[in-house]
Amino acid sequence: MHRYRTHTCSDLRQSHVGETVRISGWIHRRRDHGQLVFIDLRDHYGITQCVTDVEDPAFQEVEKVRLESVVCITGRVVKRSDETINPKLPTGEVEVRIDSFEVLSAAEQVPLQVNSEEDAGEETRLRYRYLDLRREKVHRNIMLRSAIIASIRRRMIEQGFFEFQTPILTASSPEGARDFLVPSRLHPGKFYALPQAPQQFKQLIMVSGFDRYFQIAPCFRDEDSRADRSPGEFYQLDLEMSFVEQEDVFAAVEPVLAGVFKEFSEWQVPGPFPRIPYREAMLKYGSDKPDLRIPIEIADVSRLFEGSDFAIFAKIVAGGGVVRAIPGPKCGSRAICDRMNSWAQGQGAPGLGYMIFAEGEARGPIASRLPAEAIAAIKQATGMGDGDAVFFSAGKELEAAKLAGQARIKLGHDLDIVEKDVYRLCWIVDFPMYELDEKTGKIEFSHNPFSMPQGGLEALESMDPLDILAFQYDVVCNGVELSSGAIRNHRPDIMYKAFAVAGYGPEVVDDKFAGMINAFKFGAPPHGGIAPGIDRIVMLLADVQNLREVILFPMNQRAEDLMMNAPNEVRPEQLRELHIKLALPPKAAG
Secondary structure, three states: OOOOOOOOOOOOHHHHHEEEEEEEEEEEEEEEEEOOOEEEEEEOOOOOEEEEEEEOOOOOHHHHHOOOOEEEEEEEEEEEEEOOOOOOOOOOOOOEEEEEEEEEEEEOOOOOOOOOOOOOHHHHHHHHHHHHHHHHHHHHHHHHHHHHHHHHHHHHHHHHEEEOOOOOOOOOOOOOOOEEEEEEEOOOOOOEEEOOHHHHHHHHHHHHHEEEEEEEEEEEEEEOOOOOOOOOEEEEEEEEEEEHHHHHHHHHHHHHHHHHHOOOOOOOOOOOEEEEEEOOOOOOOOOOOOOOOOOOOOOOHHHHHHHOOOOOHHHHHHHEEEEEEEEEEEOOOHHHHHHHHHHHHHHHOOOOOEEEEEEEEHHHOOOOHHHHHHHHHHHHHHHHOOOEEEEEEEEEEHHHHHHHHHEEEEEEEHHOOOOOEOOOOEEEEOOOOOOOOOOOOOOEEEEOOOEEEHHHHHHHOOHHHHHHHOOEEEEEEEOOOEEEEEEEEOOHHHHHHHHOOOOOOOHHHHHHHHHHHHHHOOOOEEEEOOOOOOOHHHHHHHHOOHHHHHOOOOOOOOOOEEOEEOOOOHHHHHHOOOOOOOOOOOOOOO
């Protein structure tokens, strides 16, 4: 017989009755009935009930063992009586009568309950993450993550992609988020950076002649934590393809994402994914990450307020601003409208205008100052009628869109009209190549500076920069951005010009992106790619609201690893080896 187990804690069935078996695991629960003690023994695979009575040699040791101790049990499989069968367990028709009981590792009093989902608080959960991971739900999430990654890897290989690994120690990049820096011992005063993404390397793989690349890539960014963003590090499905246009990338990625969502959920995954231009998304949904499960579309009604008697909106439109109308089905009551207005003020907005439709007329301060034809046009644009309301967001275009988008989401959830049991994925396309920094008045890249501008060199030389679109795209699922991607700018002349438009001379490109720009001068294929976030995919499929629920050992919101006590101080001799002298900020008084 094996030293530790002949079966796992999920194996035993009625067919094993009468056999002597050995199982090992953790004490999940213990129930003392005086003359009988029951133990639920748990391992990675499941739970088996074990029992001993006062006559058994093992009784006293079983009676005093603590929860979460690791034990090895040898005994006979017996059938449970009909009234004690547990239909919730695969092993619920049998139990093991304990013949011998060995404590392999005794546990101290645990700081959190493993056998319940009671919230022990984030700090305790992360400090004792190895205990938290023993809990059924978190354990299941991590196993789901493993299965999803295996599925993605299989699907990518089946599509002809090859898995390569890119460097972890690389050069600092001036764009994007803040780098994690690693000092060089051999090169005093110089630093490596952990990659924010394998962006330049994967493009160089295409230049090197490999046609289709992917990896499950670790990425490192020194940025603040959010529910959908882990501080420090995250993983993405990084991929790149040569000799492709935008639709080729979509055709390769859609089956992978749709297949994974269908494989690991019973929800619907409609396809093909709709393509929504960025400007249309911002208008209709108030966001470039639209949740298409919400059947509400925002309308632009700016022209209806031009020169109107509603002076506030008329002034905004005259100053170049916009007015957005958000349909509010079945919201035709003053109480609902007042709540929405108070909510908007809580978001930092002056308020949220409204118009109520009832008995064939429009009511409210806005309606009283608009002509009948303007009110009719608003009804038509929003599809609202008696018993409904329309809410208004006005201001600068992006500000008005943001508030309207947030109101749309709130209404969707408050009215319980968010479509159930479906993953609605879409592509957001035609992002602007550049944007205007309102503080400095300078032209800046909107997103990825390595994207190919639509129209190429001619567009850069002849068009207003703010009108130039990029071959850049996002894939979004239920309001969560899974990834950004692009067809890359693979020509040095176009790249120099694209950076020049944003105010960067050729010397900046040659210095900061030397590896890539030099490689492009020796023949680069047209190429493009994308990098869907693994953590966010798992978060959606696990139906949790926080990435920390699907990551093995996450940091807290302050980017601290409470379990390993990182970051921490290092020894003075380590600093001397690296030629580093600390210049710490003064400690706060008191």
